Amino acid sequence: MSLKITREKIKNFLVDKIEEISGQNVFDCYQCGICSSGCPVTDYMDYSPNQVIRLLQLGSVDEILNSKTIWICSTCLQCSTRCPKGIEVAKVMEALRTINLRQREGTLKPEDIKSKELKDLPPIALVSAFRKLTG
Amino acid sequence: MKSGYFPGCTLKTNAKHFEDSAMQVMEVLGHPLEEMENWICCGTVFSMTTDDLMLQLASIRNLLRAENQGYDELITLCSMCYNTLKRAKEFILNDEENLRKVNDFMYKEDSKFKGTTDVVHLLSILKDRITFEEIKNKVTKPLTDLKIGAYYGCLLVRPKELAIDDFEDPTIMEELVDTLGGEGVVFPYRLECCGAYQTIIEKDVTVKRTYEIINSARNAGCEALITSCPLCAFNLDQRQKETSEEFLEFSTMPVFYFTELMAIALGLKWNKDWKKLHYIDPVPLLKEKGLI
Amino acid sequence: MKDFEPKIVCFLCKWCTYSGADLAGTSRMKYPPNGVVIKTLCSSRVDPQHILLAFSKGCDGVFIGGCHPGDCHYQSGNYKTKRRIILLKKVLKQLGLNTNRLRLEWISASEGKKFANTMVEFTDQIKKLGPIPKINCE
Amino acid sequence: MKKIGVFICHCGINIKDTVDVDRLTEELADYPGVAYIENYMFMCSDPGQNHIKDAIHERKLDGVVVAACSPTLHESTFQTVLKESGLNEYQMEIANIREQCSWVHTDIEQATHKAKLIIKTAIEKLKLNESLYPVSAPVTKKALVIGGGIAGIQAALDIADAGFQVIMVEKKPSIGGHMIQLSETFPTLDCSQCILTPKMVALSKHKNIKLYVNSEVESIDGYVGNFNVKIKQEALYVDPAKCNLCDDCTEVCPVLVPSEQDEGLSWRKAIYIPFPQAIPATYTLDVENCLGLEPIACGKCREKCIAEAINYDATDTIIEEEVGAVILATGFDLYPVENIPEYGYGKYPDVITSLQFERILSATGPTGGEIYRPSDGKVPKEIVFVQCSGSRDPEHHLSYCSKICCMYTLKHAKLYKHKVHNGQPYIFYIDIRAGGKRYEEFVQQAVSEEGILYIRGKVAKIYKEGDKMIVIGMDTLSNKKIEVKADLVVLAMGIVPSEGSHDLVKRLKINTDDKGFLSEAHPKLRPVESLQAGFYLAGTSQGPRDIPDSVSQASGAAAKALILLSSDKIYHSPIIASVDEDLCSGCAICVGTCPYGARELNEVSKVVEVNEILCEGCGACISACPSGAAQQKNLTDDQIDNMIKIIASGK
Ligand SMILES: Cc1cc2nc3c(=O)[nH]c(=O)nc-3n(C[C@H](O)[C@H](O)[C@H](O)COP(=O)(O)OP(=O)(O)OC[C@H]3O[C@@H](n4cnc5c(N)ncnc54)[C@H](O)[C@@H]3O)c2cc1C
Ligand SMILES: Cc1cc2nc3c(=O)[nH]c(=O)nc-3n(C[C@H](O)[C@H](O)[C@H](O)COP(=O)(O)OP(=O)(O)OC[C@H]3O[C@@H](n4cnc5c(N)ncnc54)[C@H](O)[C@@H]3O)c2cc1C
Ligand code: SF4
Ligand code: SF4
Ligand code: SF4
Ligand code: SF4
Ligand code: SF4
Ligand code: SF4
Ligand code: SF4
Ligand code: SF4
Secondary structure, eight states: OOOOHHHHHHHHHHHHHHHHHHOGGGHHHOOOOOOHHTTTTTGGGGSHHHHHHHHHTTTTTHHHHHOOOHHOOOOHHHHHHTTTTTOHHHHHHHHHHHHHHHHHHHHHOOOGOOOHHHHSOHHHHHHHHHHHHOO | OEEEOOSSSGGTTTTTTHHHHHHHHHHHHHHOOOOOSOOOOOOOOOOOSSOOOGGGHHHHHHHHHHTTTOOOOOESSSSHHHHHHHHHHHHHHHHEEEHHHHHTTTTSSSSSSOOOOOEEHHHIIIIIIIOOOHHHOOOOSTTTOOOOEEOOTTTTTTGGGEEEEEEEEOOOOHHHHHHSEEEEEOOOOGGSOOTTTTTHHHHHHHHHHHHHHHHHHHHHOOOOOEHHHHHHIIIIIIIIIHHHOOOOOOOOEEEEEEHHHHHTTTTOOHHHHHHHHHHOOHHHHHHHHHOO | TOOOOOOEEEEETTTTTHHHHHHHHHHHHHHHTTEEEEEEESSSGGGGHHHHHHHHTOSSEEEEEEOOOOOOSSHHHHHHHHHHHHHHHHHHHHTTTOGOOOOOEOOOTTTTHHHHHHHHHHHHHHHHSSOOOOOOOO | OEEEEEEEEEETTTTTSSOOOOHHHHHTTTTTTTTEEEEOOOOOOOHHHHHHHHHHHTTTTTTEEEEEEEEHHHHHHHHHHHHHHSSSSGGGGEEEEIIIIIITOOOOHHHHHHHHHHHHHHHHHHHHHHOOOEEEOOOOEEEEEEESSSSHHHHHHHHHHHTTTEEEOOOSSSSSSGGGOSEETTTTTTTHHHHHHHHHHHHHTTTTTTEEEEEEEEEEETTEEEEEEEEOOOOSSBOTTTOOOHHHHEEEEEEEOTTTTTSSSSSSSSSSSSSSTSSSOOOOOOTSOOOSBBTBSSOOOHHOOOOBBTTTOOOOEEEEEEEEEEOOOOOEOOOOGGGGGOOOTTTBTTTHHHHHHHHHTTTTTTTTTTTOTTTTTTOSEEEEEOOOOOOOTTTTSSSSSOHHHHHHHHHHHHHHHOOOOTTEEEEEESSOOOTTTTTTHHHHHHHHHOEEEEEOOOOEEEETTTTTEEEEEEEETEEEEEEEESSSSEEEOOOEEOOOHHHHHHTTTBBBBBOOOOEEETTEEEEEESSSSSEEOOOGGGSOOOHHHHHHHHHHHHHHHHHHSSSSSSEOOSEEEEEOOOTTOOOOOHHHHHOOOOOEETTTTOOOOTTTTTTOOOOOOOOOOOOOOOTTTTTTTTHHHHHHHHHHOOO
């Protein structure tokens, strides 16, 4: 299905919000793709990092907010360090998660973690996952 | 210069051997670690949102307490603590308005946060303060013939502004291994993320990462890995269980905290309790090399 | 106030804005006759002293036209002008003058229309501001 | 007081219909200074011009104001009228009452009033005009060309062919620059050395060209048309006149040095010839690497040289030359590949630069033109090219596009396919920039017929596994992460101004842009001239470009230099800056504002002096001068002030 773009859609307030939370300008991106080639988990994503930025440029925010990508991102910062335009893509990912977490639930529900696992897991894993993935 | 030591939660539990070995090593090197009082969990991960200061509070509260306890610097062993504390500090100090708000939140503390305490990783102390030369002089049991891959992961080298070494081509840990008489082996995946907290909801991803990272190390000739992050250690060591189940040809590899190997090289006794905290038993390798 | 006809000095650089003004002429565009032109080789020739003199002698507005950034015939003359004008505007403020009485615009040789429009707008603006108050800045 | 004549033109009805010329004539007749006034239908016509001439003679006028069309149209017409009447042409002012009055206003009353103000300002300016004469200086009819790459060679040959003397200074032991290292050249795939060596030979044989190699320009003093150049030539340990190229010396020399010509892929001796076709054709002793001359530590080559060409006691010499024009053609270097550690250059022998690959492809290169990879000499079956290595990355490396790498990479892939028929080339790219004559066709042919696979995405990392190089990239078009197990990786490095260029501009204080490339006087209209009068720019020293563009620019620079050299004197508008020595405090604020370096503080008299040849008359210095010492001829502060007063009075 074609993506219908309009002036209003491109100037979407959510894009502004994402830019505000992340402090990044998504229009800096010229789609070189190095964020995606360096990302350790691109293979598991439904949209690669460069596509995420591209969809934001097109104003197609909902599509990304519902994506798997933003939850699979492990905040390794590889994309941010390598982007030739200095876009901290990881911060954009964080902003997208944040928008979700502030409105709805995250992907991690504490009750889903098996109690046996819970015993083995180090605090560092639990705390970081809760901080990134729960609202 | 008064240095404090910030342990963080995991060093008191699953990574007790990291703390123990570091404490002993620093004692031998004449720079004993002094634990700061009243610390709380740093939050483990730095929040990258510009508009939610609450998420920075845990880190800042620790730094404020360290300030009040008169520490000029706070040494961390855990890469994540280092990263989170340091970034939170830079983020808050960079903006007067943020600084003011954070101080408002923490009105119950004894004083206002000024940001005078530096955050340093133990590796930097070893290299810049104590120097590898000095360490080399104290090595009594060199790690001869031991080929070690240094796994940096993400947080020692990213973001690049606070990388403890060149963010694309660090050498500090390999140099340390060489200092200890072993052979530091550069392997391709040493800066690649292990999957971090995905270990909880996307276990498969971390298992696959572990598989790739350990294989990359093995192909480069490593016999063991060292790390400085308990989350990396968990993924790379404990997850070898699932990795072995999923990939039948996979062969395991011991994963150490770098301070464990330092302890051995400096002639300290290998502590049996440490073994229990390893999933892949490192003892056979250490025995084979005549190190214990 | 209906009959107030402002007196405006226009400093135009020879290469860009003066030629732009000529183009407005050859294209028979119309604009109010209040501005009288002094031609300079570059907008950077315009000394803040001249502008202050103009105001103190009773000019109601001063206009400076130069080449677009990057197009200056003398490389960077227009940047120098820009810096000077920004500073001068601060001085004007201290003298109690409305800084809108001084205007700097980049108008190229091909922008006759822009020149004419600017003259319309600027004259209109000065008319609204009314005659210059007496100042002494010598 | 000056006696001024005012001539108001009707321009048919163009002026007269909107401006009441009769009333103006009447009203201005009494204006102070006006000795004569009239109006006429067409001032620029012959009868109109005669009116002016007659009035000058009869009324003994000292100056003339013509109120008419824009000065762009007829300023020179009326200046000529004055000259023909025996007056200085600068005693004429035009009041533009057509383009900037009658044509743009409709109300006769208002237009007439404005015309009056315009004419009065012209009269006021004219009152203080000085008689001026064009500034002139003689020209030394000789050019200096710095840098002996293709750009410098072309410029030198063009100037020499036009009959002028040329001095060429090249830093290295031979001319040829980077082009002599290349294999075949896009888009025609002709052999680089085959087309360049004839030019090199022509240069060395040209009666008008004097070549100094192993030399550097130390300083250039003077000004346009009259430069004094100091050239430092490194000691000539091998006398070119005696050396017969027998190669005996290299056989005995014990020192091995990585060859510059082969980009480190082969070795040379400390005494060597850079490449067989080197110009000048002679051997060079590399003092840096020779085991020692003082005291002699080895001495083997001299012992062996029957021709007695080697002299260990040679010393550096300083040569002085007078020239009128300077052409800068100092070329480029590759962006330092060490700056991209994630691509593994230096760590892995099978990650090489594009210039190294040129050497591998070249028939005169280390592999004789056969494609073998450096590590084990195997023929690479899968080869990866990484475009934009270092370019277009403002965050870490170069912000700009290096312009040549898209095309040379494609050339590399093609030449590879021509040699290794069953091999597979992959090109990682972000965009393909092929905007030149026949370039796009070159690309399309390769994609459709030669089996070259383009992959759109920037490479993140390269590492070694076994004997393969693993290249991790992305294909953003299919959204697939790509991994290639390659035998050889070629990095299409971006280009930067050469090191020699950096050193030179620092010594000579030549303007560069923020990337270090030499600055042109105007990006569109004066692209081959430097801001410093008498300096011209050729080739990659001014910006990234390929051979055709380097050559065209070099010929352009030569043409510009020839304009200067072919005139006996250089002339220059006299509307320039001046300094009132009594007022100048020596603060030197003005010196920094001048874009042309035309102002200099005289250290003895402590006042600033203007170099009249260099000054372009922009006036930036004048408005910067705090003491009113700096002035512009015929547009002094007083003149401007008087004009302002007219406008401010509104009368
Ligand atoms: C890998 C590669 C492949 C290429 N392939 C092609 C191709 O196929 N087709 C094509 O059209 N173009 C190609 N090019 C581009 C081409 O090489 C350049 O356009 C051309 O060589 C530029 O010539 P130049 O004279 O400006 O600079 P250079 O060749 O760099 O020459 C500059 C000269 O100045 C000398 N010098 C520097 N500083 C000083 C100083 N201070 N004093 C005295 N001398 C000094 C240097 O020693 C050098 O000899 C390729 C470039 C590369 C890197
Ligand atoms: C839409 C557009 C936008 C552009 N924007 C830019 C830009 O922003 N920046 C930029 O640098 N470039 C730009 N260009 C390119 C620029 O216009 C050209 O590079 C430039 O005008 C070429 O000049 P020319 O003298 O070669 O050719 P032309 O401008 O075509 O001049 C050729 C002249 O020769 C005359 N002529 C033709 N045949 C004969 C004959 N047999 N006898 C006598 N006279 C003849 C023609 O009448 C014409 O006057 C743009 C081009 C286009 C189409
Ligand atoms: S690395 Fe930066 S510029 Fe390149 S695609 Fe990603 S966000 Fe865009
Ligand atoms: S931060 Fe997230 S998106 Fe960026 S490289 Fe790491 S995992 Fe991929
Ligand atoms: S270049 Fe300078 S001189 Fe030219 S027109 Fe522009 S501002 Fe004026
Ligand atoms: S031995 Fe002498 S003559 Fe022969 S190449 Fe060497 S320097 Fe020249
Ligand atoms: S020419 Fe091509 S490869 Fe070179 S920098 Fe430009 S886009 Fe990249
Ligand atoms: S034809 Fe024109 S629009 Fe198309 S790529 Fe070339 S320059 Fe760009
Ligand atoms: S600014 Fe004026 S006073 Fe100062 S040195 Fe220049 S000319 Fe002399
Ligand atoms: S008028 Fe311009 S060019 Fe002449 S000396 Fe002054 S600043 Fe330099």
